[in-house]
Amino acid sequence: MRRLLVLGVVAALALAGCGGGTASDTSAVSAPSPQDSKFVYVANxxxxxxxxxxxxxxxxxxxxxxxxxxxxxxxxxxxxxxxxxxxxxxxxxxxxxxxxxxxxxxxxxxxxxxxxxxxxxxxxxxxxxxxxxxxxxxxxxxxxxxxxxxxxxxxxxxxxxxxxxxxxxxxxxxxxxxxxxxxxxxxxxxxxxxxxxxxTVASWKKGQQNELTLKAFQGYWGGWDGAHYKNVEFLVTPNLNTAYQQLLRGEISYVQRLNPNLYHAAATTAGVRTLQVPSFQNMLVLFNSASGPLKDVRLRQAMQKAIDYDGLIKKLKGAATAANGLVPEGLLGHSSSIAPKQDIPGAIALLQAAGYGPGNKPLQLTLTYAEGDDDEQVLVDQLTTTLAQLNVQVKAQAMQWNAQWELGKSRDETKRQDIFVMYWWPDYADAYSWFLNVFHSADPISFNLTYLNSKALDAQIEKLPSLVATDRAAADKAYFELQKYLIVRQAVVAVPWVSNYQRAYLGNVQGYTDNPAYPNVVFVHELIPGG
Known part of the structure; x- marks a missing residue:
């Protein structure tokens, strides 16, 4: 998703689980031997x-x-x-x-x-x-x-x-x-x-911190010759500081993501390796176009203009790159001509045209985002602070994903949020996923959390796979036109950034790379423990 992959191209990268980025290895580390047969992955x-x-x-x-x-x-x-x-x-x-x-x-x-x-x-x-x-x-x-x-x-x-x-x-x-x-x-x-x-699954403890453990399937076609992790444990730690301390103590092998400050600390810490890699994942700010105040397209446009896109990239300190439309660079349909910019006077004018903004009645909105995601927290803090100065009061709620998603899918429109913050990435290495899943009509609601319902739009989206297979130039143009329609004309989404993954893992984990088509996946069988 973001820029063309900057890869350290070695033969091993041609295998499943390959990827790329900028890695930092601050020391030759020998981790505790009990960790060698178990890879412990921490997610938030x-x-x-x-x-x-x-x-x-x-x-x-x-x-x-x-x-x-x-x-x-x-x-x-x-x-x-x-x-x-x-x-x-x-x-x-x-x-x-x-x-x-x-x-x-x-x-x-x-x-x-x-x-x-x-x-x-x-x-x-x-x-x-x-x-x-x-x-x-x-x-x-x-x-x-x-x-x-x-x-x-x-x-x-x-x-x-x-x-x-x-x-x-x-x-x-x-x-x-x-x-x-x-x-x-x-x-x-x-x-x-x-x-x-x-x-294969060894144990699953729904809702617990040590939620899932996998064990080696001895009959695996890829074999087990040589050094491999025979067990994989997945832990849930919403607090990134806690996850980082677990890594420093050698209790875990890999942290899926860190905030920029922790990442830069990890990059200079003995015994820890880091990897910063471009992704096919971007941040979406979705606006409820079917119910609540944001049914008014002027208010949705005002929300877009209130976001400090450049300021967010600076605050994220390498964890993100500026977005241009919905489609990240490196995928068909990306365009550099849909770059968003903050425009406070424009936001005020739109708010006032709709009867809100400075000097008018306050606009009250609800917003949901992921608990434990520090990057989303930066976005929410920036947006709510800016909007407060424009007489817009935002009730923001951090939630675990399942709870946030259930709220967004509610049949009761009064329970749905006005602004839904989430990441998106493609199901395979093509942009079709953004358009079909997030903006195509859906009943019941799944990921169409802007609640658009347009047969004409649906028809344009449904043409995309054939165009990709038969006329890539026409597909590229179709992707561009759809992005202009959704972002500029309908203003149902803002795209503040494309993510850079910032990983940290123990120094004794060898062979780790990142594949942007499989977000946050570590292909553990490809790793070499204990080197």
């Missing part, structure tokens, strides 16, 4: 919101990419799909028939073989469930088993299926027979898995 939000690989569409990606495999994996060096469960694939000239050859000898954690029938059953169930990111398979008209290791997809329209098959959600291949005669959906939600990846 709940790990699991949905255990079903067909419907999963949230924080659990960090665990599930270590449990489940997809047919392909995105390679940020080549910017193309690479082999995972499929070793090779072909497509017809019209882009409507795709044939994948599967890796031989792969087994699910259940012990059953992962063959063409299993791939067909898995993807067909995901399509049938039609939840989460299942939309990625909307182009599929039919799936045929040609032989035990060959599966063929017939598409309704041209689409880049090799890239789609590398998606971070909904592309998982799983054992649809894992629950036997039981209800598979219910079986998943009890904390079971049916993957073929390097790790």
């Amino acid at each position: 939000l709940d790990i699991i919101t949905d255990w079903d690989p067909a419907t999963s569409y949230s924080n659990e990606v960090i665990a599930m990419q270590n449990v489940y495999d997809s047919l392909t994996v995105y390679n940020p060096v080549t910017k193309r799909a690479s082999a995972r469960l499929a070793t090779r694939w072909t497509s017809t000239p019209d882009g409507k028939t795709w044939t994948f050859t599967l890796r031989d000898g792969v087994k699910f954690h259940s012990g059953r073989p992962l063959d063409a029938n299993a791939v067909k059953a898995s993807i067909e169930r995901t399509i049938r469930m039609n939840e989460g990111a299942a939309y990625i398979w909307e182009c599929v008209d039919g799936i045929a088993v040609k032989d035990p290791l060959t599966v063929q997809f017939t598409l309704k329209y041209p689409a880049p299926l090799d890239l789609i098959a590398s998606a971070d959600y909904a592309a998982y291949i799983y054992d649809t027979g894992a629950a036997g005669s039981g209800d598979l959906a219910k079986w998943f939600q009890q904390g079971h898995d049916a993957g073929s990846g390097p790790y």
Whole structure:
């Protein structure tokens, strides 16, 4: 998502889990030996919101990419799909028939073989469930088993299926027979898995700090020769200072994110490595266009103009880069001509035109954002302070993601927030995800948290996949026009920044890189412990 990846290009980066950035290693560290067989990952939000690989569409990606495999994996060096469960694939000239050859000898954690029938059953169930990111398979008209290791997809329209098959959600291949005669959906939600990846679930303690532990699947097709972490533990620590202290004490291996001050401290701390890397993730400030005061487009435009975009980039001290529209640099549809700027006189004029602002009645708004996210806190503090000076009173509430999301999805419009702050990233390395999920009409509400409902807009969004596959110049233009419509004309969103990931991890963790197509995922099997 932001600028073209600045990679230290080495051969290892061509493997699954590769990535790039600017790393700092301040010392050759020997961490406590008990840590060598266990990788401990700390996040600030709940790990699991949905255990079903067909419907999963949230924080659990960090665990599930270590449990489940997809047919392909995105390679940020080549910017193309690479082999995972499929070793090779072909497509017809019209882009409507795709044939994948599967890796031989792969087994699910259940012990059953992962063959063409299993791939067909898995993807067909995901399509049938039609939840989460299942939309990625909307182009599929039919799936045929040609032989035990060959599966063929017939598409309704041209689409880049090799890239789609590398998606971070909904592309998982799983054992649809894992629950036997039981209800598979219910079986998943009890904390079971049916993957073929390097790790399987050892324990899950919903709502607890040590929420999830994974253990090595000895039958993993990638093997366990050499040094590997055999256990992975995921902890939830909303307070970043607490997480940082855990890292300094050697109690954890990796902190998903730090605030700029902690990151810069970590970069000069013996025994700690740091990595700053561009991402495909941006910050969205979504405005409620269906109910409450922000139904008035003038007030939404005023909110956009009140944000101090340049000031936020300075305050985030390397954790972010200025955004230009919805689509980050490096993806088709990015444009440098949609750069936002703060405009306080313009905001005041719009507020006053709507009967608010200085000298008029106060405008009262509600805002929700992620608890424990210091970058979002910087945004909220800046925005609420600025708006207070414009006679706009904002009731801001920090929440855990599940609670915030449930509030935004409420059927009762009076319970919905006026401003919803959240991150977004693509489901595969294309901008389509922003438009389909965040701005396409939805009933029930899922991620369309601006509550737009326009058939004309929906039709334009639905044309994007075919354009990407057949006419990239036309797709690029379509992405640009949609961004102007959403940001300038409808003013339903502001995009303050594109994130730079700032990671910190123990010095004895070797081989870590970052892949922007899989946000916050550490492919633990690729790491070398204890060096």
